[in-house]
Amino acid sequence: MNLLARLAAIFVILALCKPARSEGLVVTVAPSQIAVSSSYSGGTVVVFGAVQTDRLPSRSYDVVAIVTGPRQTVVARRKARIGGVWINRDSRVFQNVPSFLGLIATRRLNAIASADVLRRQGIGFKNLLFASGIPLDDDDPFLINLINIRLQQGLFSDRSSGVTFLSRTAFRAEIPLPDNVPVGDYEIDLKLFANGAMIAETQPSFKVVKVGVEDFVVKAAANYSLLYGLAIMSMALSTGWLASIAFRRD
Numbered sequence: 001m002n003l004l005a006r007l008a009a010i011f012v013i014l015a016l017c018k019p020a021r022s023e024g025l026v027v028t029v030a031p032s033q034i035a036v037s038s039s040y041s042g043g044t045v046v047v048f049g050a051v052q053t054d055r056l057p058s059r060s061y062d063v064v065a066i067v068t069g070p071r072q073t074v075v076a077r078r079k080a081r082i083g084g085v086w087i088n089r090d091s092r093v094f095q096n097v098p099s100f101l102g103l104i105a106t107r108r109l110n111a112i113a114s115a116d117v118l119r120r121q122g123i124g125f126k127n128l129l130f131a132s133g134i135p136l137d138d139d140d141p142f143l144i145n146l147i148n149i150r151l152q153q154g155l156f157s158d159r160s161s162g163v164t165f166l167s168r169t170a171f172r173a174e175i176p177l178p179d180n181v182p183v184g185d186y187e188i189d190l191k192l193f194a195n196g197a198m199i200a201e202t203q204p205s206f207k208v209v210k211v212g213v214e215d216f217v218v219k220a221a222a223n224y225s226l227l228y229g230l231a232i233m234s235m236a237l238s239t240g241w242l243a244s245i246a247f248r249r250d
Contacts (some may be wrong), residue, residue, distance in 0.1 A: 035209060069184060103158045
């Protein structure tokens with residue numbers, strides 16, 4: 001009897017020590033490279049993903065995707081009218097600002113997690129900019145104008161319905177890119193939420209590159225600056241000479 005009691009106790013302990021359910025994300029990005037030419041008018045990057053779990057899911061999930069482009073230094077200026085002329089008067093420099101910032105989710109952020117969780121995870125325009133080292137001030141006109149201008153240009157976007165679950169675990173996210181999308185490496189920070197807590201994260205990426213004449217001009221200006229300058233000067237002189245002949249008065 002003592003042996004049976006011991007075996008039962010060991011079985012109970014092993015059952016209680018069973019590893020807790022773990023969940024992860026498996027994703028793929030298509031296309032992984034965007035080619036920008038003179039005829040480029042915008043496009044879409046699609047992320048296909050699935051929740052990886054060791055058992056049938058018994059709870060619903062939310063996904064938030066933060067897309068960031070190459071970081072840059074931005075100078076925000078404010079004009080003032082002096083003597084009847086509008087001139088740049090005040091300015092502020094913002095360091096480490098994403099040239100592109102897209103925020104997409106399955107639903108409204110305040111329905112996915114609390115404000116404290118969103119702040120700690122750097123989700124939301126202001127939270128992300130704060131994580132980049134930019135002090136936040138709701139009354140800062142330079143920061144407000146920076147965000148508004150980027151929204152108008154399509155370089156900042158906030159879509160609370162950009163991620164769609166195709167089943168209990170499979171989802172699809174669309175990332176729209178404007179025609180003025182900056183060239184460089186882009187990172188997608190995918191966060192999986194359940195019951196208001198983040199339970200998994202992964203960071204796929206894609207690239208935006210120039211092709212055709214634009215790529216040739218950029219590389220020539222960067223790698224052969226002297227020859228590029230001489231060629232541009234020759235073209236300007238030739239254009240002026242031809243214009244003088246075409247419009248010469250007899």
